[in-house]
Amino acid sequence: MDKPRAKDKGPMTPNITELKSKFETFNDIKTTSSLLYWDQATNLPINGGAERARQIATLTKLGHDILVSTDVGLMIADSYDWALNQNKDNEDAAFVREAKRLRDLESRIPGKLSMAMAQHFSAMYDAWAALSPKNDFKSLQPFLEQSVNYSMEIASCFPEYNHPMDALIQFSDPGTTTAVMREIFASLRKELVPLVQKVRNSKQISRNCLQGDFDEASQMRFCRTVAETLGYDFRRGRIDMSPHPFMTRLGGHDVRITTRVRRDDMTDCLFSVIHEVGHALYEMGMRENLSGTILANGVSSGVHESQSRLWENRIGRGKPFWDYFYPILQKEFPTFNHVSADDFLRAINQVEPGLIRVDADELTYNLHVMIRFDLECDVLEGKLKIKDLPEAWNARYESDLGVKVSSLKDGCLQDVHWFSGPFGGSFQGYTIGNMLSAQIYEAALKDMPHMESEFSKGNFYDLRRWLCVKLHQWGSMLRPDELIKHATGEPLSSKAYMAYLNTKYRELYQLS
Numbered sequence: 001m002d003k004p005r006a007k008d009k010g011p012m013t014p015n016i017t018e019l020k021s022k023f024e025t026f027n028d029i030k031t032t033s034s035l036l037y038w039d040q041a042t043n044l045p046i047n048g049g050a051e052r053a054r055q056i057a058t059l060t061k062l063g064h065d066i067l068v069s070t071d072v073g074l075m076i077a078d079s080y081d082w083a084l085n086q087n088k089d090n091e092d093a094a095f096v097r098e099a100k101r102l103r104d105l106e107s108r109i110p111g112k113l114s115m116a117m118a119q120h121f122s123a124m125y126d127a128w129a130a131l132s133p134k135n136d137f138k139s140l141q142p143f144l145e146q147s148v149n150y151s152m153e154i155a156s157c158f159p160e161y162n163h164p165m166d167a168l169i170q171f172s173d174p175g176t177t178t179a180v181m182r183e184i185f186a187s188l189r190k191e192l193v194p195l196v197q198k199v200r201n202s203k204q205i206s207r208n209c210l211q212g213d214f215d216e217a218s219q220m221r222f223c224r225t226v227a228e229t230l231g232y233d234f235r236r237g238r239i240d241m242s243p244h245p246f247m248t249r250l251g252g253h254d255v256r257i258t259t260r261v262r263r264d265d266m267t268d269c270l271f272s273v274i275h276e277v278g279h280a281l282y283e284m285g286m287r288e289n290l291s292g293t294i295l296a297n298g299v300s301s302g303v304h305e306s307q308s309r310l311w312e313n314r315i316g317r318g319k320p321f322w323d324y325f326y327p328i329l330q331k332e333f334p335t336f337n338h339v340s341a342d343d344f345l346r347a348i349n350q351v352e353p354g355l356i357r358v359d360a361d362e363l364t365y366n367l368h369v370m371i372r373f374d375l376e377c378d379v380l381e382g383k384l385k386i387k388d389l390p391e392a393w394n395a396r397y398e399s400d401l402g403v404k405v406s407s408l409k410d411g412c413l414q415d416v417h418w419f420s421g422p423f424g425g426s427f428q429g430y431t432i433g434n435m436l437s438a439q440i441y442e443a444a445l446k447d448m449p450h451m452e453s454e455f456s457k458g459n460f461y462d463l464r465r466w467l468c469v470k471l472h473q474w475g476s477m478l479r480p481d482e483l484i485k486h487a488t489g490e491p492l493s494s495k496a497y498m499a500y501l502n503t504k505y506r507e508l509y510q511l512s
Contacts, residue, residue, distance in 0.1 A: 016075075016092060019096070031249070042241065080100055135413070140419070165376060169181075192367065193367075199511070210267060222266075244416040245358075252286065252296060257280050275311070279298075287473045296475050309437040313362050353403055364401060380424055394411060436488075439493060440467075447466060
């Protein structure tokens with residue numbers, strides 16, 4: 001399946017063209033909503049939040065009505081048996097299968113609930129952006145409590161699942177369950193915690209060489225150079241500022257990313273940009289003829305995060321990457337002329353348990369995800385009240401990472417996820433992505449033993465092309481497990497990931 005093949009010439013159902021037209025309208029509504037969200041995060045006037053929330057809610061209702069309409073249901077039913085009998089790489093059949101999956105999810109949720117949630121989440125995001133810097137959990141508490149209510153309403157629409165989180169996960173990582181994630185987390189924790197402890201007991205690495213005063217214009221100039229070299233096409237994208245970095249696809253030729261800048265730490269902006277470029281390359285690499293359809297989307301949160309984490313960590317924190325980029329960095333920031341490339345590389349790979357997930361090193365990152373997942377489960381199971389969330393959060397950070405939370409903005413208010421969508425079901429994708437990124441990199445290196453030497457020359461084309469053929473071009477044509485098997489030859493596994501972490505940090509910290 002490496003190369004697209006001609007479409008099967010099997011019998012075509014009479015309604016396939018009309019069905020595509022219906023979903024094209026749905027997709028246009030969805031991407032227009034994404035544009036409004038992007039504008040809200042980057043440009044919206046401070047008093048425009050209430051109207052924006054209503055606009056997004058209206059579009060959400062329009063999209064919902066298309067999906068759950070009787071005629072769409074009948075057209076899918078007429079086409080579905082045909083679609084099941086076609087090859088996986090038949091685009092029309094894949095479209096019908098994805099249309100059914102989306103409708104099955106959406107039809108469970110009442111239209112009024114979809115509209116109310118969209119308006120609530122939009123208003124909550126504005127509140128979070130304004131109140132989290134002030135550590136004002138009390139004012140945000142009612143928003144979170146209402147989000148939990150909505151999450152439980154969603155869960156009640158899917159009584160076949162064993163845990164309320166399971167229904168929420170299906171919207172981001174279809175096929176994954178709470179039980180599966182708990183097994184993954186338990187297995188990872190068993191290996192990660194002892195390795196973190198060995199690193200913490202060894203001679204420590206300092207990040208002092210990364211300190212300085214880095215103006216925004218210079219940071220953005222360097223980050224644009226990095227993004228363009230990695231393959232981000234500025235004719236089809238742009239970089240803007242937002243409180244929390246993100247990527248959004250508004251079309252095949254409009255894939256935008258955002259970042260943020262800290263003057264005292266240029267690595268925050270840099271690795272945020274590389275992370276979001278990873279997401280964007282996925283979206284930009286989909287087949288041109290999928291553009292404007294429901295197939296032109298990442299197949300799951302976990303697969304999407306595998307791309308961002310691969311570029312951010314496996315490549316962006318690796319020696320071949322900096323063999324090429326470090327002289328460019330030194331030219332942009334002369335303060336690094338006094339820092340050796342080896343010292344810089346060690347500093348950006350330092351293991352230091354901290355408070356902030358997005359700043360976490362590779363070794364402790366998944367512990368941040370586990371804390372959030374466990375707290376979400378406790379809330380949804382009724383074991384933890386939202387009013388007690390800050391205390392529970394702080395206790396877990398002290399017990400799991402050995403750090404004390406000094407402010408709420410660096411504690412349970414730090415992630416945008418709980419303040420822009422349902423409570424639960426959004427964090428597991430990061431750990432799936434971490435595992436998968438190593439698995440994908442290992443498969444790519446096996447096919448292209450020369451690729452790291454090409455990184456040292458600033459050539460990332462071969463890897464981009466490999467990723468496009470193996471993953472990106474397919475969009476949502478294949479299911480997550482099918483795509484993973486196609487790209488790597490194996491089902492999802494932590495084997496490559498843990499082998500990578502063990503090798504990297506034993507060498508970096510000279511562990512026995």
